[in-house]
Amino acid sequence: MARTATLPAPGLVWGPHPERRTGPRELGERVQAGWTAALDRLGAWRRHDDAAFLARVHAAAPTATLDEAALQALRACLSRERTHEPASARAREAAHAGFSTASLALGLATASAAARQTLGHRPYDTQLIAARAVLAGRLAEMATGEGKTLTVALAAAVAALAGLPVHVVTANDYLVARDAERLRPLYAALGLTVGTVVQADERPARAAAYRCQVTYVTAKELVFDYLRDGQSGGQTAGQVAVQAAGEELPGERVLRGLCMAIVDEADAILLDEARVPLILSQPVDMADAERHARQALRFARALEVGTHCELDAATLSARLTERGRDRLARATASADSGERSEYADLSPAWRNRLHREHAVCTALAALHLYQRERHYIVRDDTVQLIDETTGRIAEGRAWANGLQQLVEIKEGCAPSPAFATVAQITYQRFFPRYFRLGGLSGTLSDARAELLASYGLSVRPVPLRRPSRRRVAPTRLFPDHPSLWVAVARRVLMLHRRGRPVLVATDSVAEAQALADHLHRAGLPHVVLHARCDAQEAEVVARAGQRGAITVTTNMAGRGTDIALGEGVEALGGLHVLSCQLNASRRIDRQLAGRAARQGDPGSVETWLSLDSALLARSLPASWRPWLAARCRRLPQPLLRALLRWPQHMEEQRQRMQRERLIRHDEQMERRLAFAGRSE
Numbered sequence: 148m149a150r151t152a153t154l155p156a157p158g159l160v161w162g163p164h165p166e167r168r169t170g171p172r173e174l175g176e177r178v179q180a181g182w183t184a185a186l187d188r189l190g191a192w193r194r195h196d197d198a199a200f201l202a203r204v205h206a207a208a209p210t211a212t213l214d215e216a217a218l219q220a221l222r223a224c225l226s227r228e229r230t231h232e233p234a235s236a237r238a239r240e241a242a243h244a245g246f247s248t249a250s251l252a253l254g255l256a257t258a259s260a261a262a263r264q265t266l267g268h269r270p271y272d273t274q275l276i277a278a279r280a281v282l283a284g285r286l287a288e289m290a291t292g293e294g295k296t297l298t299v300a301l302a303a304a305v306a307a308l309a310g311l312p313v314h315v316v317t318a319n320d321y322l323v324a325r326d327a328e329r330l331r332p333l334y335a336a337l338g339l340t341v342g343t344v345v346q347a348d349e350r351p352a353r354a355a356a357y358r359c360q361v362t363y364v365t366a367k368e369l370v371f372d373y374l375r376d377g378q379s380g381g382q383t384a385g386q387v388a389v390q391a392a393g394e395e396l397p398g399e400r401v402l403r404g405l406c407m408a409i410v411d412e413a414d415a416i417l418l419d420e421a422r423v424p425l426i427l428s429q430p431v432d433m434a435d436a437e438r439h440a441r442q443a444l445r446f447a448r449a450l451e452v453g454t455h456c457e458l459d460a461a462t463l464s465a466r467l468t469e470r471g472r473d474r475l476a477r478a479t480a481s482a483d484s485g486e487r488s489e490y491a492d493l494s495p496a497w498r499n500r501l502h503r504e505h506a507v508c509t510a511l512a513a514l515h516l517y518q519r520e521r522h523y524i525v526r527d528d529t530v531q532l533i534d535e536t537t538g539r540i541a542e543g544r545a546w547a548n549g550l551q552q553l554v555e556i557k558e559g560c561a562p563s564p565a566f567a568t569v570a571q572i573t574y575q576r577f578f579p580r581y582f583r584l585g586g587l588s589g590t591l592s593d594a595r596a597e598l599l600a601s602y603g604l605s606v607r608p609v610p611l612r613r614p615s616r617r618r619v620a621p622t623r624l625f626p627d628h629p630s631l632w633v634a635v636a637r638r639v640l641m642l643h644r645r646g647r648p649v650l651v652a653t654d655s656v657a658e659a660q661a662l663a664d665h666l667h668r669a670g671l672p673h674v675v676l677h678a679r680c681d682a683q684e685a686e687v688v689a690r691a692g693q694r695g696a697i698t699v700t701t702n703m704a705g706r707g708t709d710i711a712l713g714e715g716v717e718a719l720g721g722l723h724v725l726s727c728q729l730n731a732s733r734r735i736d737r738q739l740a741g742r743a744a745r746q747g748d749p750g751s752v753e754t755w756l757s758l759d760s761a762l763l764a765r766s767l768p769a770s771w772r773p774w775l776a777a778r779c780r781r782l783p784q785p786l787l788r789a790l791l792r793w794p795q796h797m798e799e800q801r802q803r804m805q806r807e808r809l810i811r812h813d814e815q816m817e818r819r820l821a822f823a824g825r826s827e
């Protein structure tokens with residue numbers, strides 16, 4: 148007998164702040180996303196489907212005008228199909244089906260007309276294909292320089308015309324302001340309003356920005372606004388009515404729900420930034436916090452490793468055994484019963500089993516797992532963290548959940564101000580709450596399985612507009628940094644004499660300065676970029692394509708910044724990118740390479756590394772170094788590439804596991820809090 152199964156309706160929360168509350172996407176949706184991605188791999192089918200869709204957009208172009216009557220008709224047509232407050236289960240299903248091809252074609256044709264009229268840019272076919280993928284709730288992989296900024300605007304405009312409040316999520320405040328400003332005329336021509344949210348904005352400004360039809364914002368600001376909104380509680384019917392009338396509610400929610408988000412540079416946000424939860428915290432009474440931390444350390448010191456607890460060095464976490472739990476319970480009970488004991492001054496929080504076990508496990512980790520000179524250093528009576536990826540001091544960073552104060556007390560330092568977690572959420576739990584979610588980046592395919600598993604998002608590769616003319620020169624390895632800088636300076640001199648612009652990427656400020664000294668001695672004019680100022684960085688990187696320009700950068704050169712070639716540079720061979728950094732993932736290498744040879748321009752890329760670069764030095768056995776140092780210039784290319792790829796692969800795996808652990812931890816928290824209230 149045939150069996151049929153119906154998929155459960157996704158748990159959608161409607162009302163004034165619509166959002167999904169099902170966590171990661173439903174199984175059915177993931178299967179569908181996986182199936183669509185599999186279809187994409189059938190190149191012939193994909194080309195046919197793209198061609199048919201483009202034909203419809205081009206056919207709709209003559210009717211796609213920007214007069215009010217046409218826009219009114221388009222809005223009506225699109226909003227019939229979107230249903231962000233569906234009244235029935237049937238409408239709810241339609242909400243997931245997306246727009247019909249006909250209305251989507253008309254919507255994109257109209258947005259294209261606005262782009263032509265206001266920006267003077269006729270959207271490329273590749274941009275239309277990518278915008279369609281985004282509106283279908285997918286991640287479009289568009290190579291660097293192919294025009295993602297305009298693509299985002301096309302997709303955002305269509306969704307906004309359908310009546311969905313759209314959040315365009317970008318990498319930093321500078322890009323938020325720049326993109327919104329650049330695209331404002333396009334949105335205005337379609338009768339749409341645009342707002343921006345940056346770090347410095349106060350609550351009323353944020354509320355006003357979120358009331359716009361399209362809001363440009365960074366992921367961090369967006370998530371903190373969501374967490375703060377969660378703290379402000381529900382609204383009364385009267386307040387909802389006031390807000391619906393467009394009036395401001397001081398101290399109330401600023402977001403209008405999670406309807407549609409388009410994530411630009413999606414891999415940077417959904418993967419690279421998604422390794423730690425976002426925590427909303429508030430200062431706590433320091434005397435209480437210090438007493439509590441000292442009590443936790445006292446309990447932890449009384450436990451025997453192996454008998455009462457087990458330690459996991461890989462995850463830097465401790466676990467109590469049954470005997471450990473009993474001992475802890477007895478100790479706290481004896482304090483509670485008023486018996487004279489060393490624990491007599493315990494605060495009431497210790498009566499809660501979950502709380503005391505968590506506090507003692509953290510103290511055990513602080514005592515036995517977090518090591519001086521490896522995880523932190525002690526300087527000027529303070530504990531400073533060491534960044535595990537770069538091996539440098541992580542300025543201004545501190546551990547959460549009381550760990551910082553525990554390590555400080557262990558080291559005999561004065562504990563720094565403590566903060567209690569008020570609410571927390573991960574990107575992996577936040578973004579799937581959007582009713583519609585899509586995004587773009589140049590570097591997604593390496594992580595497609597993880598993106599599907601964590602966010603239910605499939606990756607749609609978008610073809611190049613013009614064939615790439617990027618030349619990749621052989622990789623070279625040098626025994627140490629001094630020999631690397633001498634060779635790099637010579638290379639830069641040679642290219643500079645020909646007038647070709649060069650962009651050199653180094654690993655750190657110190658390395659950039661060392662190279663700058665060599666360039667200076669060689670009489671080569673150059674710009675060193677190591678300020679942590681996104682606006683300045685983008686400005687300098689944008690000039691890096693001028694004839695004879697030499698730019699030295701310390702981190703990934705301006706993701707999201709266009710490097711236009713100066714006059715005559717194309718004939719000289721375009722921009723040359725010289726990477727002297729072994730990045731933590733291949734995606735970052737590809738982003739850097741993507742600064743050269745954009746949109747069919749000529750350009751070249753090469754990678755020169757030193758054996759003592761941070762990631763290599765950490766991952767290659769010390770016994771290999773003398774052998775490699777003697778032969779590094781003669782190693783065959785495949786062997787050299789494999790040698791450099793290995794540490795990068797290990798780092799990618801480590802970061803992936805970190806994200807998986809975070810998701811598991813998040814799920815555990817959710818289960819524990821199921822009876823105690825939500826974590827946000």
Ligand SMILES: Nc1ncnc2c1ncn2[C@@H]1O[C@H](COP(=O)(O)OP(=O)(O)OP(=O)(O)O)[C@@H](O)[C@H]1O
Pocket residue numbers: 268269270271274289290291292293294295296297589706707708709741
């Ligand atoms: N349809 C178009 N017509 C003409 N120029 C365009 C069009 N689309 C984009 N451009 C131009 O192409 C350049 C690159 O665009 P953009 O910066 O959006 O690329 P990108 O894909 O975001 O690059 P990256 O991956 O480096 O961030 C910009 O100068 C932009 O103005």
